[in-house]
Amino acid sequence: MQERTQSVWQRMLGIDRRWLYLVLFVNIVTFLVAPIRMPASISPPVQKFYDEIEKLQPGDLVMISSNWSASTLAENQPQLEAVIAHLMRKQARFTIISIEAQSRDISYRLAERVTKDKGYQYGEQWAHFGFVPNLIVAIKGMVNDLPNTIKQDVRGTAVNQLPVVRGVKSLSDYKMIIDVTPSGTLPIWISYSPKNVPILYCPTSVMAAEAYTYLDSGQIKGMITGAKGAQEYEQLLGVVGLGTRFMNAISFSHVLIILFILLGNFAMLMNRLQLRREG
Amino acid sequence: MGVLNHLIAQQSVWQLPEGSRVLFATLIVLGAFVLFLGLIPVLQTLPPRGRRAIVVIITFLAGLFFAAEFFLPINWTAIFPKDDPTRNFLTPAIQPAQNVLQIIGALALGLGTFGLVRLHLRNVVQKRAQWGYSIVLLVSFITMATFSILNTLAEKEIVERGPVLERGFSILFDYTLVQLDAAMFSLIAFYIFSAAYRAFRIRSIEASILMFTAMLVMIGVVPLGAYLSYTLLGLPEGAAPEGANFLTQVQHNIGLPKIANWVLTQLNAPAQRAIEFGVGIGGLAMAIRLWLSLERGVT
Numbered sequence: 069m070q071e072r073t074q075s076v077w078q079r080m081l082g083i084d085r086r087w088l089y090l091v092l093f094v095n096i097v098t099f100l101v102a103p104i105r106m107p108a109s110i111s112p113p114v115q116k117f118y119d120e121i122e123k124l125q126p127g128d129l130v131m132i133s134s135n136w137s138a139s140t141l142a143e144n145q146p147q148l149e150a151v152i153a154h155l156m157r158k159q160a161r162f163t164i165i166s167i168e169a170q171s172r173d174i175s176y177r178l179a180e181r182v183t184k185d186k187g188y189q190y191g192e193q194w195a196h197f198g199f200v201p202n203l204i205v206a207i208k209g210m211v212n213d214l215p216n217t218i219k220q221d222v223r224g225t226a227v228n229q230l231p232v233v234r235g236v237k238s239l240s241d242y243k244m245i246i247d248v249t250p251s252g253t254l255p256i257w258i259s260y261s262p263k264n265v266p267i268l269y270c271p272t273s274v275m276a277a278e279a280y281t282y283l284d285s286g287q288i289k290g291m292i293t294g295a296k297g298a299q300e301y302e303q304l305l306g307v308v309g310l311g312t313r314f315m316n317a318i319s320f321s322h323v324l325i326i327l328f329i330l331l332g333n334f335a336m337l338m339n340r341l342q343l344r345r346e347g
Numbered sequence: 348m349g350v351l352n353h354l355i356a357q358q359s360v361w362q363l364p365e366g367s368r369v370l371f372a373t374l375i376v377l378g379a380f381v382l383f384l385g386l387i388p389v390l391q392t393l394p395p396r397g398r399r400a401i402v403v404i405i406t407f408l409a410g411l412f413f414a415a416e417f418f419l420p421i422n423w424t425a426i427f428p429k430d431d432p433t434r435n436f437l438t439p440a441i442q443p444a445q446n447v448l449q450i451i452g453a454l455a456l457g458l459g460t461f462g463l464v465r466l467h468l469r470n471v472v473q474k475r476a477q478w479g480y481s482i483v484l485l486v487s488f489i490t491m492a493t494f495s496i497l498n499t500l501a502e503k504e505i506v507e508r509g510p511v512l513e514r515g516f517s518i519l520f521d522y523t524l525v526q527l528d529a530a531m532f533s534l535i536a537f538y539i540f541s542a543a544y545r546a547f548r549i550r551s552i553e554a555s556i557l558m559f560t561a562m563l564v565m566i567g568v569v570p571l572g573a574y575l576s577y578t579l580l581g582l583p584e585g586a587a588p589e590g591a592n593f594l595t596q597v598q599h600n601i602g603l604p605k606i607a608n609w610v611l612t613q614l615n616a617p618a619q620r621a622i623e624f625g626v627g628i629g630g631l632a633m634a635i636r637l638w639l640s641l642e643r644g645v646t
Contacts, residue, residue: 096536138529139529141528142529169456173495200449202452222502223502223504224502224504280616280619284616293568319569320571326562333547
């Protein structure tokens with residue numbers, strides 16, 4: 069029995085997924101290395117984030133909660149780098165805390181590298197408080213008694229011996245909290261941190277949709293959404309960082325996905341018409 | 348007796364004189380171990396109903412403590428004028444309770460690690476199916492743990508950071524673990540692309556609206572959207588000037604980034620808020636059930 073040949077539309081609908089993977093891979097690599105720079109339109113949440121940090125005075129103390137691991141590195145690393153760059157520009161002091169075991173090392177090494185380039189002194193202008201296994205407990209503890217909750221930094225120095233937090237008794241003594249995270253840690257910070265300390269948020273793109281309610285209510289003062297937000301932030305800072313480099317590939321990947329969705333629907337439509345014609 | 352009085356007065360072992368500190372800390376740790384190790388056989392001898400009663404009582408008291416500390420008025424001085432106005436009478440107990448929770452959290456990590464190693468050791472010893480992967484896991488685990496512990500000790504300047512440690516940790520962490528983890532997660536983009544092509548079909552009005560909105564947001568949030576709107580089409584960027592006519596206002600608001608932002612803030616945010624209210628109420632109900640040990644599985 070002769071096998072019925074497939075139409076071009078049927079072949080399109082049944083395309084081997086490996087071809088799709090290849091197309092996306094080539095697209096990403098091409099636009100990662102292509103020297104195209106498209107300026108972003110600054111979104112209101114990013115502008116608010118920037119304005120909030122601009123209000124800081126030299127010496128103000130900021131808590132950065134860094135809870136991301138390598139899996140979301142492409143989005144959270146550009147955010148954290150841009151935020152630390154801005155804090156250093158404002159000569160603010162900052163401390164980092166992680167509730168993700170891997171993030172303890174990633175954020176510490178990242179901050180060490182970025183601060184070394186600008187001559188920021190560990191212990192004097194910044195410090196890393198290491199890994200805490202339970203964020204709710206840690207925040208409640210820091211609100212009551214920060215030195216006794218954290219006890220020592222990643223280098224084993226007692227917190228009350230660190231010049232960067234000299235005189236700090238509680239989280240209320242901080243000027244700002246910045247949550248860089250791919251997880252649902254934001255509601256915890258909102259619920260348990262002191263109400264006088266503003267919160268800024270750096271989620272991955274997939275988490276950002278949930279945070280617009282908190283932005284509306286003023287419970288967070290600004291938001292950098294994924295690598296796209298990082299690119300906007302780098303643009304505000306006037307630097308070319310990872311966000312700017314990643315966004316080309318992301319932009320054209322979005323276009324490719326849209327094109328292929330349209331293509332898939334077109335093939336489905338044409339296939340239906342053909343089947344109808346053939347009875 | 349003098350040391351005990353001092354301990355009670357200072358409320359901390361670490362504020363004792365140097366000589367007594369180590370002794371007392373050791374005694375406390377050993378005492379805690381003996382107490383808990385002694386409790387396990389006692390609990391084992393209890394009938395299931397008795398064990399359940401103990402778990403229920405401890406769960407209820409722990410929940411009650413945290414809830415009471417949170418909800419009792421902060422300004423306790425209205426009732427006890429001499430007390431600290433920034434905290435109620437339960438607040439000083441929060442810190443030790445939180446230390447206990449941190450220790451339980453750390454113990455859970457240790458327990459998980461122990462379970463993982465035991466399972467894979469058993470796989471290797473009994474040569475179960477695919478036991479070769481278990482060897483890979485155990486070797487990776489031991490190597491990574493060794494270098495990580497040494498690296499942490501070097502950060503605290505307890506051991507010297509030699510070139511072997513520096514290079515070894517960097518190869519294992521920066522150039523292996525981080526890259527593998529990032530690569531694993533990035534595979535999702537390929538699955539999404541394939542799934543979008545195969546499954547995102549316009550079969551109904553709702554699906555069409557969803558697809559059209561998704562496309563607008565996907566293009567609007569990336570720089571390409573701004574390029575298409577403001578550079579290619581020449582639409583005006585930023586807010587329309589005050590008193591501008593209708594056409595100017597429309598022109599200022601139909602850029603793709605503006606539309607994407609409108610969808611996110613005016614359509615997405617209210618829907619998310621409704622979902623979060625639902626989740627919050629559900630979470631509260633679940634918390635009460637857990638607190639009162641009404642959930643199944645409390646034994």
